[in-house]
Amino acid sequence: MVNQERLWNRLMALGKIGKQASGGITRLSFTSEERAAKDLVRQWMNDAGLEVREDAVGNLIGRKHGTDLQAPVVMAGSHIDSVLNGGNFDGPLGVLSALEALQCMNEAGVETHRSIEVVAFTDEEGARFRFGMTGSRGMAGKLTAQELEATDEQGVSIADAMREWGFDPARISDAARPQGSVHAYVELHIEQGKILERADLPVGVVTGLAGPLWLKFSVTGQAGHAGTTPMSMRHDALVGAAEIIQVIEQEAARQDATVATVGQMNLFPGGVNIIPGRVEFTLDLRDVNAQTRSAVDGDIRRLAQQICDERGLSLDVETLQDIAPVHCQEDVQDAVYDACATLGIRTIPVVSGAGHDCMQLRDLCPVGMIFVRSKDGVSHHPDEWSSPEDCATGASVLYHTLLKLASL
Amino acid sequence: MVNQERLWNRLMALGKIGKQASGGITRLSFTSEERAAKDLVRQWMNDAGLEVREDAVGNLIGRKHGTDLQAPVVMAGSHIDSVLNGGNFDGPLGVLSALEALQCMNEAGVETHRSIEVVAFTDEEGARFRFGMTGSRGMAGKLTAQELEATDEQGVSIADAMREWGFDPARISDAARPQGSVHAYVELHIEQGKILERADLPVGVVTGLAGPLWLKFSVTGQAGHAGTTPMSMRHDALVGAAEIIQVIEQEAARQDATVATVGQMNLFPGGVNIIPGRVEFTLDLRDVNAQTRSAVDGDIRRLAQQICDERGLSLDVETLQDIAPVHCQEDVQDAVYDACATLGIRTIPVVSGAGHDCMQLRDLCPVGMIFVRSKDGVSHHPDEWSSPEDCATGASVLYHTLLKLASL
C-alpha cells in the first residue's frame, strides 16, 4: 500500500544524523543534530506536498488540508529525538510512517474531510534535561515556565536552549491547541517489547499505556567505621535499602502487569570501609490500571517504612514524576482494527509499558497507538530493529486508520 | 608522669595543619600539608634531643640512643596523615605520645639499654591513592614498585608524588629494616570504638587486630526497558545484589565479632527507567579470627552464587585487599599490663576492628598496641575526640611500656 522502499530509505537517511562510532544514535533536543533531523524531515514534508510549520515549542508540523478546513484535525506523529546511544526506530518510525501515509494520499489524489497533520514532537525522551515529552506537553497546553528551568549536565536550561535555537520561552502557550480542535491523535511506534514477536504478528492495537510513577527514596541511618562498629550497633542505610528493593520486586511480581524498577542508587559517604549513612534510590512503578498501581505504591511505602522502623532508619519518599495510565479510546482502536481488516492483517490488542507523547495529548483529544513488532524487544540500544516489511505494514495500517478517522 | 599540657598543645598545634572550614582535617600524603606536619614534628623531635632522619619512603624517625647501640631497637609511633575531613587524634596521638615519652626520658636523664625510635609513618590512611600503610609496608620491606603505580583522582601516581617531594621510587628498598633489627613495635592509637567508654576506662590493651578482606562483587544480568519488560522476564542485577547484601549482613551477624560492610555500589547503565544490567559493590569483611573470617567469606560467596544462579545472573568476585588478622605478642601485651600496674591504672583487653601500621610490621618484629578511649567511638570525622587526661594517661602507659621493652 505505502512505498516500503521510500519509507525505509528515509529511516536509514535520518539514522545517519547523530550516529555514534558505537553504532547508536544520539540526537538530543535543541542540538545541531536535532536541528539537522528536523530540517531533513521538513524537506520531505515539502516534497510530500504538505504545508509545513514549526510551533512555539519546536514541534514540526506538516498539514494535508481536508475538504472542511473548519473541522477538528486528525493528527499522527511521534518524535525524532533519541536517548543517548539509542536506536533508529523509537520515534522516527512514527513520524516517517505518518509522512509516508500523507504523501501516498497526495500522490493518489485522495481527499479527506478533515485535515491531517503529521507532527514530530520536540524532546519526547527527556534524555538531555531529564524532563521529557516537552513538545506534546506544549501542544496540550500543560508545559509550564518552571518546567523549562530543568537543566542539562552543563547547566543549560530548556529555556536557555530554546532561546539559543530561536524560540521564545515566554511564548510556549502559543503552541497549545484549543480544546475541540483535534479530532484524534494516533501514534505508530515500535513495541519495545516481545509480545508481537512471540505472537508472530507485525502490528498490534494498543489498548492503553501504563503510567509511570517515579519516586526517589532516601533512607537515612548512621555512617560509621566498617572495622569498629559491631553488627548489632549499626544503622546501615544500605542494608535497609536492600530489603526495600526486595519488597519492591515482590509487591510488583504479585500483580498481573505491574512493573517496578530501581534504576539509580547512590551511597553516602561511599567509602569501602564506611557504613553507608544514607542511600538514595529511584523507583519507576507502572501499571495500566491506576488502582493497581496506587495499591502497590501504598504497599511498598508501608512495608518500606516498617523496614526502616525496625532498623532505626528514617525514610523519605519524594515524587519525581506521576503520569496517570492512559486508556486508548475505542473509536481510535476501532479505526485501527478496521484498517487491519481492510489490509487482511491479523492483529491483537497490546498494552504499552513505555511512555509516549500521546500521554500528554490525552486531555486534548481521543488518542490511540499502533505498535510495530520489535526484534527481541530491544529498544534504547543500537540493536533496536524492525524489518522493512513490518515498518511498511505498520505504515499501511496507519494510512487506513487516518483515512477512516479523517472521513466524515 | 608525662607532660599533659605539652602533649595536648602539640596535638592542637598539629591539628591546625590541613584544617578545613568544616572543622575537619585533610592531610593527605605527599602534599604541602603533610610536609608541613612532618616539618613541625621534626622540629619537636629535635627539641626532644632525638636524632632525626627521614627514610626512603618518607617515614619520619626520631631516635633516642640506648646504651647498647648494637641491640635491636624498640619502636613506637603511628601516622600523621588523615582521611578527607577527618579527626585530630587518629594517628597524631600515637606519634606525639611516643615523642612525649622519649622527651620525658631525656629530660629525666633516663637511659635505656636499647635505642628507642619514634616513627611517623607515611600514608597510613590511603585516602589519596586508595592504597595505604605505604610507610609501614616500606619499612617491613613489603612495598613493591607496582604498588607505587596506584593513582589519585588527578591521575598522579604514588611514584610521581614521591619524586615531586624529593624521594626516589627506585630506592624504596632502602627503607626496609633487616630482620632481627627491631625488638618490638608498640603503637598507641585512639580506640575508634565504644568498648572503653562503656567500660569507663581510659586505656585498653590490644590483643589482636581484625584483618580486612576487601572484595569487589560484580553481578551481571540484563539491562532492559523499565516499562516494557515484565517482572517474570527480568534478570535484574540490582535485585540480585540486594539479596546478596541481606545475606552478607546475616552471615556476619551470626558470628561473635565478624563485621561486614558494603560501602560502595555502582549501577549500570544507571537510568531511572532502565533495569540495571550490572551492579558492582565492595565488601569489607573483618574478624580477628582468620578461620572465622574465611568461613564467613566462603559462606557469603556460596550463597551469593546460589542467588545469582536462581536469578539467571552471573557473579564475579575480585579480591581488592587481603590483610590477615594480627595477634599482638604476649611479651608486648605484658609490657603494657605492667605499665598500667605501675601507674595503678585499671585496664582491659580489647580487639582492634580498624587496621593500623602494626599490621605491616608484624613480619618484622613482635607488635602490640595501646588504645585510648574515644568519645562516642567516633572516628574519621571532625567530632573525633579523646580528653587531654586520657591522652596523657595513654602516653604515660606508653612511657612505661617503652622503658620495659627497651630494658635488658
Ligand SMILES: NC(=O)NCCC(=O)O
Ligand atoms: N517509548 C519510550 O521508550 N519512552 C520513554 C521511556 C519510558 O517509558 O520511560
Ligand SMILES: NC(=O)NCCC(=O)O
Ligand atoms: N585506623 C583506621 O581507621 N584505619 C584505616 C581504616 C580501616 O581500618 O579500614
